[in-house]
Amino acid sequence: MAEPSPGVVPTAARRAAARWVAGMSKPTLAVVLMAYIMLVHLVGLGVFTYGFLLTRLTIPDVSPSYSASNPMPMEPTHSKAVIIVIDALRTDFISPYHTSPASPFHHGVLSLPAELSVSQPSHSLIFNAYSDPPTTTMQRIKGITTGSLPTFIDAGANFASTAITEDSIISQLVSANKSIAFMGDDTWMNLFPNAFTQAYPYDSFNVEDLHTVDNGVIEHIFPLLDKPEQWDVIIGHFLGVDHVGHRVGPDRETMRLKLKQMDEVLRRVVDKLDDDTLLVVLGDHGMNPKGDHGGDSDLETASALWMYSKGKPLVGDAASASRGYEWPEYWFPGTDKPLRHVNQIDLVPTLSLMLGVPIPFNSLGSVIPECFSRSPVTLKVATHLNTVQIERYIAQYGNREISHSVRRLASKTDIEDPTTRVVKQNRAVTLAALDALRALWAQFSVSHIVVGLVVLGSSVLAVISLYLGVRNGGPQWDVYVRYALDTAIMAGVGLGSVAGTFAGVYTRVPLVALQVFLVAAAGVSSLVLAAPLFAGRTWRGVSWNLGRSIGPIILILHALSFASNSYIMWEDRVVVFFLTTIAAVHFGRALTAPMASMRLNLLGLSVGFAALVRFMGLSTVCREEQQPYCTVTFYSGAAGTPEWAVYVLPLVAFGVLPRIVATVLSWSKSYAGPAPVFLAAVWRAVITSSAFYWTLDWMETWDGLNPERIPLVQLLKLWLARGSIGIALGALPYLWYTSGLCIKVVREPDQTGARADEVEVYGFGNAFGSTYLLFVLIAFSIVQLPSLAVSQIVLCALVTAMLIHLELVDTQRDAVIMQRNFANSANPGAFEPGQGDAIVRPSFTDVVPFALLALLGFFATGHQAVLATIQWKAAFIGFDTVVYPWSPLLVVINTWGPIALVAVAVPLLALWNISPRPNDTVPVLGHTVQVALAFSTYFATITFASALCAAWLRRHLMVWKVFAPRFMLGGVTLLVVDAMLIIAVGVGLRVTTDKVWRTFKSVSV
Template identity: 65%
Template structure:
């Protein structure tokens, strides 16, 4: 089938600089992909810099109390013991558990309820609302500064930096108070030089349920006994780690809460009369034990305050601050001004919390003074903050109070102050992130230029035919020569204008805009680049139509929340469209093939979509199938592991057998090495389950841990060492049969079996290595999903190949019935629609392996595959691989669209690289377009109520996905396809000789 080609003028071809002109085609393809990665990184960084700025903090400090600035109220206690039980959800200590209660975490830690019932004037329990994101570092900031977190702060949970704003710890140190700490080492990162003594422990080893807690206990009670401190802080991590490890509905959680109950009983017994006890959870946990989001269970954190002798609950028995059922809810940051006033410390300057009124209502003047102290502090803060909307909220509230007094309405001054403080807090919650509109606009413009440039490059490669590289050389040279020059000048000018010539972002932004614009302008030099793209069949148009529909869906929060269902619908629709096209195939065999593989792809897409986790917004219309009903991993799928290990290698072997390619290294590689590696991946997660199995002898746990660790390490060694070596050093998946003449003395004919799929079968073995790596870090049900995904990839490859055969047959018919003049060994150029199913399948694989665009679905257990503790940088990389690995695996499959069932030709005349680059650009275009759409909607709806819950997380997911796709395709082209082509060329040359 003839390929239309853009015509590059001779003058344009001579523009190419020497170094670009001297690049090989493979190096040129890699440079092209790296160039797009650069454009995407700069665009994402610019947009993120404007959209996800950290919260504005004021460096001012509240003045210390002295003779001229006395404390507004008398301190109730001189010392405090603050116990943080990480992830202590309110219902874990509430005397009003839900009905029916869970035997694993309700009515286990009962001391707070018992003491509140026995001493209601000296004990209080609250349901404290922890502002999302509910990650530990943000909540520590909240309970020490009284400030609000921002969305981007969630990413800093793994790289905590010192708190530089005013806080309770710094105020205590400034007042010469001795602060002793033990537990989660995040505190030491946030307050590196504030503690007189500190005993930090690793906070991210969720595999370890007891080391941190035992360490806190080891140091807590000796300090309680000997004294010498003013504030004693202990941060236990066991409850949080149990939640991450096995979920809240296990015996392990009951045992851990029982241990915490015993610890608190001992603490209460050793308290003196002048010490206040504060026990709190920094956040809650969802039904499967995770946190980070804003669901009610994640934001519900327990707070218990107890005093051994001094009354602290002056509203006991009163209905003023009581709830009809359950506990009264307060903001977690309300603890900050309350604790500061109780200890006689200045309220931190950035505090936005209110007082807990029960502590101060014993005397009207005390209540009024405490409330006014907070109001004065908040007024100082908002004046320094300088936001007109927040100042208006404060002024309006004060004016309403004055008008009420004039009209004779009896309103207490304390109540008016508390109302004012609450209104300021709500106003600031609406403005909790500061947006830089210029950076947002520039980021969107650059992302849009990146999409347009990718489309232009796709069309140039598609229409360039055998001379595709001339177009790419011209486009890249234009970008380097013109775009970089203009961009550098603009960046330098920007640096001089801002008196900061080292502003790297401005220079990179200018260079990126210049180069992307230059690439976009390159098609103007080539006749036919755009015109040839305006004509095409319905089959070629259906892919762009689906992409347009997908991008438009980002304007609706409902479509974003149900995207996991939507992508399944899109892929099933595409598969059924091809099923309908089977009716016009010219041969019965082709009609059956297209019909069969189309239906198989639709069924697989629908089946994979059955595995899901549910967003909070999808309830009650969604049923979680990826986890058990209690939120723990779905261990019932272990019965299917033998099936998986038997069926998937057999399927791959059968698929390669269709093209006679299950020969050469393929049988050993697939049936022995690959099967052994995925077996080790399955065994790892089996031992992971056994480690927390109630029926396991505790004495065997160390052995199980050791076996699990070394199984993962052997698997990694095979994936990164043995498999690449065997794949790269072995021959093609070919089998050579030699037939002798009738005398039996001379070889008369040589038959090469598998030659028609030499490229595809060899590259497919490379893809299996990527599958093994992603499978190793995925939980059991996700492993089954990945197995179904690779079968779906094969179904799409065979469907695409059958359709191309049908096109060749159609093109070979002349006008006379029965006459066929098909071009020998003709090739059909791939289309954008061919890449769309893979893009949709990548998203389906992401959702079906237990992920959503919310923090709570991050599977932290993957950080410990092959490691006993958190190990940088490998543990974060393993989490990234678990999350984005399914998408990266599908990206590695993209070259198969150009290599599947394509036989080598003399003189390297097969456009394998050209078609691979074309499909890679189509694949990138899909993800770049949805990234642009998510950025536009997030920016346009930045004041929408759902922006931080729906649109911002989806943009973050899309941005990281785009970078992962770029990197995976660079690996696919730079290593996988390059080695495959070299092996084919070497074998072809030897056969020719």
């Protein structure tokens, strides 16, 4: 008898879950609803991602070591090697051909390779080595040791290196009893934990430290060079150039000094080399104009490679080296002369044969022909060994089609000279195999993609249905949600259990049964929730006038734009266009307001909103594809901005922002209670100190700073950050939680001087909104610190734009109420504010500007849907080195902070200027759930659209450059939004409403 599968969920458990839903309070129900939505999104994204971002298959086979029964087929060219990795050493840093005009900071500074290539051309070779993206250090170390290719998703592992289990040149050297000494980046120790006879690792992620790792390498490499009997191979990995790039970029005096240091190091190394030692100097990747890397732009993939042999020549005579061969060349951007071009993984088979060890089994590189051109026979043997190894790999991989196709391609080579023909054929095989396997590893699991899209698509429909159900439910919104969740749980868990049971019986793997259960439950429950959409009653009361329809129209246009790679590339500009369009609609609607004061108010707010959106749009970081039509303005000194201004303006902005917030609160008489102390004292101090952190960060690398003062600046910066983090996470939440409402209660005595029975409460009309706004400002202080200097100015504009939009929505709501009451009043001239129906349900269009502001905040704070815009320096705020989990968390906050901030602020759309009413006649919680569902709908829809377009266009030339990164951004963004909405509803709103009702109950008593 088969054992029950883990997918089985008994009927009693399903009934208990239904009773639990029926018995929970409204606030708890709201949190459970948002958590359910996040779970469904997580399942859909997980399944789709598994099918779309496959990783390559690693074959554990190892090339057999040379022995008496397996003799070495060719003599090694060198017995020893010194391999120096200068992290982020871009090709032009050592190239003799410079851009015009040349940079004095990194051109002609590290000049030794160019000098020796001119004076000793047969002993010195300079190459441009193409670094396969993602251009992150760990992936590139894998490439230059195994010769294999990374996949798109591998970039996520850069923070968490694990030991390499496949064959590599390191393992082959160890098998040949070679002694390997290592010093430098500790990533090597994680990848090869037991390979080195001597090791001196240093922490690799502290980009603030420009010298410790380099000085450590220098300290240990030169004593070893004086003791050649202790080693066969030395590996030294310098990090200073990379850290300078991340810290200040390549065009600074700091970079010139660092490259000068590397030049001096290489000159000392060359002096100590003996005649039988090969020197290899390379960069693991390049860097973009701001010193970052990770993507696939020309500057990031262009890494330097220099090979030098002091005794034996590397290249044979000119006649044999050039007989009938044309090797690839590369023009570095801005130069007028080409360099010899190779793939970075070509170093693996080349170095293996030069040192007399077998080529690693998984290597896909082609030997660099010049290194074996001392005779035609040597070159023929080297390329033959390379071809045999790759064909062995393809055979083990089990793809005969690739093997036959590359052989057919190679046989087409038509050259009379037999030796030259064989060399050309062998080269054709290796290069064709590389191209074929690149295409093979871009395969997808269509079944997983389809299932993931079904779950994501049904979740969008489910959230829309829930939005309409909550909207139509009014004060009784929970009745619909309870029934909907109860039905969805019963159907989803029931059918999911059946599917999980069958999967468990069929596969006998509990994990597979659980996965099938989750996918089936998520998909079925979403479809059940979406079913009411197809009933006409769901859409009752939905207005389709222009003012209310502009939001859905923009969402549809935004979703459709993901079918075009051009629109994705320019999404930052598209978002600005959508927001200004909404401002224009507000401007037009202002002309129909019933009172002159309302018309002027709406006109002024619309213009202010549009101006702030345009101002935020001025902060740009350009994608490679946007050139030459985009100008970078985000970084200090960009677009002619004085560098000092970028670090002074945030201090000014944060001096003004509390006054802006206070002014807006004063309009509703809500600048009372804890608000003055919270805003003018504590919050202002926190945000100003956070802004000053980045001023100190700039001063640390300021050329005018006395070097003796640098340790003091570093100490001040460290503790200023820690103090700001502590207050933002501790003191501010405690002050908000324990303080009262932003109201002022006044008891005026009557004419006899006796105490009056009635009180006047100032700020009553915005008791919910003003109190919740302080919660949002806590989130702002958390997001602000990890954001760079220009980002902090953008965040100020973002908060101001949100406040303006809240006032726009409130004024338009007042206009609607006034128009209704005039229309329903028998005597319009006797109308007084407050008469008639005072409930105006939020609309989807009210929420869309918040969603677009969140995306604009992401782009304007220096981010794009490319890896190169990740701002890694945020990982070291408050720390000297990488500290888990805080450093990755700080990078996440830096990247998705603006989106998270706006998501936390979404309940304000339902709370702003809403007076507490008895018996829940104005369903504050229901309206909050409604706007939260609308916000989630926007991001779920565009994420589904990006996934659908990426899957449909998966053979598009730009799939990995444009479509896949945008889907990954959308997926993470959706989960961040869902998580923040849970916090907003479960923490911010719950505490706010509890404080309001408790306070007014005590006042009434």
